[in-house]
Amino acid sequence: MGMVSDLHPLPYGRQSIDDDDIDAVVRCLRSDYLTQGPEVRRFEEALCETTGARYAVAVANGTAALHLAALAAGVRADDVGITSTITFVASANAIRYAGGTARFCDVDPDTGLLSMRSLEECVARTPPKVIVPVDLTGAVADLPRVNAIAKRAGALVVEDAAHSLGATYDVDGVTYRAGSCQHADMAILSFHPVKHVTTGEGGAITTNDEALYRELLDLRTHGITKDPQKLEKNDGPWYYEQRALGFNYRITDLQCALGSSQLKKLGRFVSRRREIAARYDEAFAQLSSRLRPLVVPAGVRSAYHLYVVRLVARPGEDLAGVAERRKALYLALAEQRIHAQVHYIPVHTQPDFRRHGMGSEKLPGADAYYASCLSLPMFPTMSDGDVDRVVAAVTRIVSEGA
Numbered sequence: 151m152g153m154v155s156d157l158h159p160l161p162y163g164r165q166s167i168d169d170d171d172i173d174a175v176v177r178c179l180r181s182d183y184l185t186q187g188p189e190v191r192r193f194e195e196a197l198c199e200t201t202g203a204r205y206a207v208a209v210a211n212g213t214a215a216l217h218l219a220a221l222a223a224g225v226r227a228d229d230v231g232i233t234s235t236i237t238f239v240a241s242a243n244a245i246r247y248a249g250g251t252a253r254f255c256d257v258d259p260d261t262g263l264l265s266m267r268s269l270e271e272c273v274a275r276t277p278p279k280v281i282v283p284v285d286l287t288g289a290v291a292d293l294p295r296v297n298a299i300a301k302r303a304g305a306l307v308v309e310d311a312a313h314s315l316g317a318t319y320d321v322d323g324v325t326y327r328a329g330s331c332q333h334a335d336m337a338i339l340s341f342h343p344v345k346h347v348t349t350g351e352g353g354a355i356t357t358n359d360e361a362l363y364r365e366l367l368d369l370r371t372h373g374i375t376k377d378p379q380k381l382e383k384n385d386g387p388w389y390y391e392q393r394a395l396g397f398n399y400r401i402t403d404l405q406c407a408l409g410s411s412q413l414k415k416l417g418r419f420v421s422r423r424r425e426i427a428a429r430y431d432e433a434f435a436q437l438s439s440r441l442r443p444l445v446v447p448a449g450v451r452s453a454y455h456l457y458v459v460r461l462v463a464r465p466g467e468d469l470a471g472v473a474e475r476r477k478a479l480y481l482a483l484a485e486q487r488i489h490a491q492v493h494y495i496p497v498h499t500q501p502d503f504r505r506h507g508m509g510s511e512k513l514p515g516a517d518a519y520y521a522s523c524l525s526l527p528m529f530p531t532m533s534d535g536d537v538d539r540v541v542a543a544v545t546r547i548v549s550e551g552a
């Protein structure tokens with residue numbers, strides 16, 4: 151057997167950059183525009199084509215996309231926004247950036263997705279301005295039901311599709327795409343390097359609503375407009391007005407040139423992710439008394455941003471025991487240069503939320519999920535040999551007791 155130091159490291163995710171991506175960026179560098187040029191519009195059009203949404207607004211990162219979506223959804227001081235506690239902190243922070251208060255829903259521990267029962271209870275307790283369902287790991291949340299609950303409560307839905315570009319879900323025999331906004335008012339995407347396609351940093355909001363689209367465009371650049379129909383007066387061709395407090399959340403042309411090049415390969419990237427997931431699923435079927443892959447709901451085709459397994463509790467074992475074994479598995483994998491990760495620490499337990507009067511919810515589904523989850527390496531350039539190396543290491547470690 152070779153030395154561990156001879157093994158290449160396997161991170162939980164990484165970008166796939168080819169020569170055509172590099173060429174696209176170099177072409178942009180030689181062009182007239184590094185920012186606010188034609189590449190942004192081109193990338194937005196490609197995003198519309200990919201998701202099926204009518205409008206897309208590309209921005210500096212997924213967090214900025216969430217912030218602008220929360221503002222466009224009308225969140226202001228004293229408003230409530232609801233999201234899942236099993237997500238990256240950004241989903242909840244966006245509600246706070248807009249001045250609102252974040253409330254947290256529980257998840258179904260088998261899927262990691264928003265529990266509809268918990269959402270109903272949460273909405274009944276405090277009517278929200280916005281609900282942010284999260285397509286955790288690339289499996290689309292139950293958007294039709296979230297949307298129905300939101301509409302009854304007069305709230306808007308912002309699908310956090312940071313993990314799910316390329317995923318689909320079926321409703322009554324019809325297939326819909328993540329980010330299409332068929333069951334949401336807006337959706338947000340992230341193009342961080344571990345995501346399906348990357349722009350370095352980057353994000354976007356998609357929507358089918360023209361008024362929301364126009365507002366998002368203004369908010370992206372300082373709340374400034376040159377639209378003659380919106381101006382209070384017009385001093386001349388140079389004239390603009392700041393009509394809302396916006397931001398500089400623009401993305402560069404360099405990044406969008408990379409994004410458009412990457413998007414052309416999305417189908418291939420997602421297919422490879424699904425192949426890797428199928429290989430893991432098949433191998434881990436033998437270990438089902440010890441460890442189970444996260445369940446993808448019926449009718450959903452995950453885009454597998456992440457591949458999460460959960461350790462099965464032993465008879466009589468409490469969550470602390472499961473969490474201890476999960477840590478042992480994480481550490482033992484790291485010794486083999488396999489760098490797993492935990493997605494996510496329940497946001498409602500974060501000290502900053504507690505400090506600001508949020509996060510007092512009791513969410514047992516999220517506790518069970520968090521104690522047991524581990525994200526294994528998942529990225530399109532993994533070879534079958536890499537997948538087999540992870541399977542062999544996990545199988546050995548859990549069989550020896552973790």
Ligand SMILES: Cc1ncc(COP(=O)(O)O)c(C=O)c1O
Nearest residue numbers: 211212213238240312340341342
């Ligand atoms: C679920 C989720 N939402 C939002 C974001 C924020 O995206 P970004 O890192 O592009 O700001 C992330 C990023 O990791 C995420 O995982």
